Amino acid sequence: MFTSRKRWFVMSVDQHSDPFEERLSSALHDTGNAFEADRSALTDGGRARGRRMRVRRRAAVLGGAAGIALVGVGGALLLPGGTGAGAGRTGGRRQPREPRSPPTPGALRRPFPVRNSSAR
Structure with missing residues (x-):
């Protein structure tokens, strides 16, 4: 197991000092x-910068919320079964329909004769 220890190196008195340093x-x-800094100017500048950043942040949040709302409304209007007036509130599920075809002459007749129950 390896343990790491910090080692502090202190310059000894024997080492020479550099005049450049x-x-x-x-x-x-x-x-x-x-x-010397003009502290009031620095404070005013920081305050103005903070206000600009806050306005930008609020605009970004409102723009994002508006974009999400537009996507939601657009999706609700374009999805099947949605007409925008709230018609067909089935939770977004459309009931399947059987395809209609024109009736044929044989389809109008009954395939079996109907017995009269009183004739027994």
Whole structure:
């Protein structure tokens, strides 16, 4: 089983220091300490940016909801059995019909003679 341990390396006193690194560090500290920011301008800019982002987010949510609603309405109107007026509310299922064909002359006759029950 392998266990990982963090090892901290500390620079020993014996190592020499580089004058370039010391000057660079000093210059960076001086520049950072001399930097003055207009905090009210930064706050106002952040507030304006936040408002723009909120408006964009709301518009995206409303646009998505409108798109989904249009797809739902369009699907309800185009599906079989849907006329838009609520006719045929069978839950989207259409009852199968047998195909109609014109009656033939033999189909109008009864295949078997009907017995009169009183003639017995």
